[in-house]
Amino acid sequence: MEKNKITEIFIVTTGGTIEKVYDEIEGTLENRQTVIKNKISSKLRLPYTHFSVQSILNKDSLYMDDNDRALIVQSLKELLKKNYPIVILHGTDTMALSAEVCFNEIKNVSVPVVFTGAMTPMGFEDSDATQNVTEAILAAKLLAPGFYISFHNQIFKVPNVRKNKDKRTFEEV
Amino acid sequence: MEKNKITEIFIVTTGGTIEKVYDEIEGTLENRQTVIKNKISSKLRLPYTHFSVQSILNKDSLYMDDNDRALIVQSLKELLKKNYPIVILHGTDTMALSAEVCFNEIKNVSVPVVFTGAMTPMGFEDSDATQNVTEAILAAKLLAPGFYISFHNQIFKVPNVRKNKDKRTFEEV
Amino acid sequence: MEKNKITEIFIVTTGGTIEKVYDEIEGTLENRQTVIKNKISSKLRLPYTHFSVQSILNKDSLYMDDNDRALIVQSLKELLKKNYPIVILHGTDTMALSAEVCFNEIKNVSVPVVFTGAMTPMGFEDSDATQNVTEAILAAKLLAPGFYISFHNQIFKVPNVRKNKDKRTFEEV
C-alpha cells in the first residue's frame, strides 16, 4: 500500500452564509463569487489533501427552488463518477432539505457525500466556518459511503436531520 | 502637574458599519445594540484612557435625516459642557455631512470633536474599525479644539472632507 | 437509540507547543498552566461534546524522559476504565515516541486514543492548534478503537508514524 497518499476531494459550493463576503462599496454581505479555495488554503493546513472546488450555485439557501436542487443532484451524479469523496458547502436554512433530495434521487453512492455550512460567514472573527470545513473534509475521509451533514463536530446521517434555529446548530429528528 | 493622568473621553455612537453585528438567527448584518464598549475594551489597551459610551442613534447613516442630525447636534451641545474630548462613531456614507452640520451649528468648541467609522464592521478579520477607533481616541487627546474626521491614520479638518467610495477612504475636497 | 446524544471525551494534556502561553512579564513562551479548556470552549462550537480536561504533565516534549512516559501510560490506563474516547495533547518532537510507548504498554483498548499537538501555539494568528484539536475530537468519535496520531487533517495509525521536521507535519514511516 502506498504511504502518505494524498486524498483527492471534491468541494462543491452552492453559496450560503459560509461563502458570504462583505462588500465595502455597497455595505452588504453577499454571495458574490467563490473565494472558498483561497480561504481554505490560507486557514487550514492540508498537506495530505488535494481538493478541487466546483461552484455550481451562489445562492442564499432560503431562495433555492426545485430547479436549484435538480442542478445539485445532476452535478453530484456527474462528480460521483470519479469516486472521490465530496464535501458540499450549502446554506444552513435548507441544507437538510437539499441533502434529503440528493439522498432520495441518488441513493447509492460509493463515497461519502458530506454537506456542511456555517452559522457565521468565514472571515468573521467568531465564525464556525473553518471548523466546519476541516471537520467535513476529515469526515469525508473517514466515513462509510452515504449522505451526511457534518456540523459543529457532529455527524448526522441523512435523512432525519434538521436545523434548530434557536440552538444555532443541527439535530437529529 | 499630575503625573500619569487618566484622560476622560466621551464616545458617542450613532450606528453605522462600525457597529454592525452579525445576527446568526436572521443571517443579517444589523445595527442592533451598542456593543462598542466591550469590543473596544477587549481589542485595545487603554490604561490611561477612561471612556464613557453614549448611544444616541443606531442607524445606517444612509438613512439619517435632518431630525437625526439635529439630535446629534443637541447631544453634542449637552456633552460639550463637560469639556471632555469627544469621539463620534458614525456611518461613513453621510459622516462628512453630519460633521459639517455639527460644525455649522456649534462652531466654537473647547475640545476636539473627532468623527470616525469603518469601511468593514468590527468583528471581521480585515476590519479597519479597531485601527480607526484607536487613532480617533489618540487624535482627540492631541488635536487643538475643533471638528475633525479621523480615518485610516489621516486627520481631516471639517468642513471640506468627503468620502471617496471608490478609494474606500476619505479625502480633502 | 437515544437521539442527539452528547459524546463524553477525555482530553489529556502534557504540555508541548500547543499549550504554550506568552508571558508578557518574562517575554517568554512557556508551558505554564493548562488554559486549554477555556481556549477550546471559546474557539470551537461543540454542542454535542462534553469534555473533561486532565493535565498530567506540563513539558516541552523534547525534555520528556522514561518516567514521564510511564506516567502517561499509567494515567491512560486509569482513564481507559471509563471507556470514553481520549484525545492527548502532546509536544510534536516526541509525540510519535510517546504514542508508541503507550501502544506497546497498553495494546488493547476499547476506545480510540488520539494524540495531537501543534506546530505553532494556540493564540498565534496562524496556529494549527485549533484545527488539530477539532479534528482529533472528531476522529476520537469516528475511529475504531486503537492508537492514532491525528495531525493536519490526516490520521496516522500508531506505530509507524514520525514527525517530519522539514515538512512541518507528520508522516507514515
Add this chain to the structure above:
Amino acid sequence: MEKNKITEIFIVTTGGTIEKVYDEIEGTLENRQTVIKNKISSKLRLPYTHFSVQSILNKDSLYMDDNDRALIVQSLKELLKKNYPIVILHGTDTMALSAEVCFNEIKNVSVPVVFTGAMTPMGFEDSDATQNVTEAILAAKLLAPGFYISFHNQIFKVPNVRKNKDKRTFEEV
C-alpha cells in the same frame, strides 16, 4: 497647499518583542528578520502614509549595549537629514534608556522621533503591536518636533518615562 498629501515616514527597526517571529522548526520566538513592512501593510490601512523601513539592529533590547545605542544615535542623525518623522520599533525593556540616550546625544530635532514597541509580539491574537504602531505613526504626524515614547494610546515626553513591568505598560517618572 497641496490636498491629500502623502506623509513620508521612516520606520526604524531594532528588534524587540514587537518583531519576534515564531520559528516552527526550532520551536522558539526569535528576532530573525524584519517582517514588519509586510505585516504593517497587511494589518493597517495607510492610504496617506508612505513609509520606508530601515532595519539597524535585530536584538532583544535586554541585550543591547552602549555600542548598539551609539549605532541607533548614528542612524538617527543620518535619517534626520531628510526631515521625515521617524518611528522607532524597540524592545520595551530598555526602550526608555535608548530614547534618553538619543535625546541627550541629538537634542534638537526638526521632526518628531517616536519610539514604540509591544508587550506581546505582532502575530499573537491579543498582541498590542498593531495598536502601538498605528498610534505611533499618527503621533509622528501630529506631535511637535522632539523625542517621545508612544504606547497604549498615551504619549510620553522623553526623558522621564520608564517601563512599569507589573502594569505591563509605560509611565511618567
